[in-house]
Amino acid sequence: MDKYIFPVTYTEAYYTNLTNAGWHAFSLLAYFHELLVGSLTCRLETTEEEGVYRLYVMTIGVLEPYRRLSIGAKMMQKLLDNVAAEQNTIISEVALHVQVGSTAFEFYKQFNFTVKEEVKEYYKDLEVRDALLLTKVVAQPNLKKGDKAPAKKK
Template identity: 30%
Template sequence: MEIMFEPLTAQNVDQARLLNAVLFPGLYQPRFYSEVSKSIGQVYDGFLVKQGSSTIGGIICRSDRDNGSCRLYIVTLGVLAPYRREGLGRQLLKRIEELASNHSALSLYLHVNIGNDEAVSFYTNSLFQIKERIPNYYRRTNPPDAFLLQKDLM
């Protein structure tokens, strides 16, 4: 079955919510998705990966502007386990990098739990650099520390 990439819209944010409930249980509350839905294209952007009518992956990012410059923060990026290692995560990153270019963003950045070796490897292999380790970043995970990773685009 064909894989499709669909821009995140107010109409499909609920599909992202359901996907993220599986990938990141308990981390994102309903008010987060309400905020995303209200500000798609202004503050939040993203894509869903679809196979037929099933959502199998997705990415949500937030535009952060400071002193006239822009960075995109990757809030969530995930692909369901049976579809990993097929290049879908890299394709999602590529689409976000293109979006970042449209926003004249200087970099992409995100936080990853230090115990998530698979994610740390994925991002470092995608040319993100570990900028710092942040103690006690997460409240509901063990270990609670996070790495701040960044990829410069310019």
């Protein structure tokens, strides 16, 4: 499905890593009458603070005939709701890159993502190569202050 949605081609390694990491509440599939029409994939990234993660949105897309039906917006809202409801993993922020000048920027502004920085030459195979790194902090009221994810064993 991705080859019909995104302007870049993902390698087999991308999909292998995605499936090996295991599906979680931060990656979503969207169906329209039992037909897969959209997806949102994420990965948890470590931060400098032990036990605290950043959730990086790798892809979000909907097949062309099903756009303008709020499917992408529903997936993004569900992702943000899942972060807010998370009880085991501290997520300091949700982050993603968007191509400079893309109409998708307006989509992310609806969810109060803000520009953290501009990244020159982020996209290698696109005409417009620069990207904006967008971030959003999502409150996690189900995590008590001082809660930390268990430290990894060495």
